Amino acid sequence: MKRYADGAEKNKIEDEIGYVVYGEEGQRGVRTLTFDGKQMNVSHSVDGKFIEEFNCKDIMFETKIEVDKYILRQCTGDYTGDFELLSVSNKE
Numbered sequence: 710m711k712r713y714a715d716g717a718e719k720n721k722i723e724d725e726i727g728y729v730v731y732g733e734e735g736q737r738g739v740r741t742l743t744f745d746g747k748q749m750n751v752s753h754s755v756d757g758k759f760i761e762e763f764n765c766k767d768i769m770f771e772t773k774i775e776v777d778k779y780i781l782r783q784c785t786g787d788y789t790g791d792f793e794l795l796s797v798s799n800k801e
Contacts, residue, residue, distance in 0.1 A: 740794070
């Protein structure tokens with residue numbers, strides 16, 4: 710995720726990544742992030758069924774005490790605002 714975020718945020722490199730999350734009841738959620746060099750398109754499906762789609766201006770990497778966060782900024786469409794995509798512990 711870090712390499713994808715760096716490519717989009719700093720270098721404006723076109724890219725696509727799939728981010729998979731499993732729900733409490735075993736549902737398979739997939740977010741596909743596609744960066745076209747200008748903005749990011751996010752498509753979300755659960756168990757193969759379309760849920761939502763939105764566009765974001767950019768992605769930001771933020772480090773806080775004990776956690777690194779990936780935040781999609783200035784999103785519009787089915788979701789509006791900033792969207793926290795992923796939080797990862799940075800404790801050693």
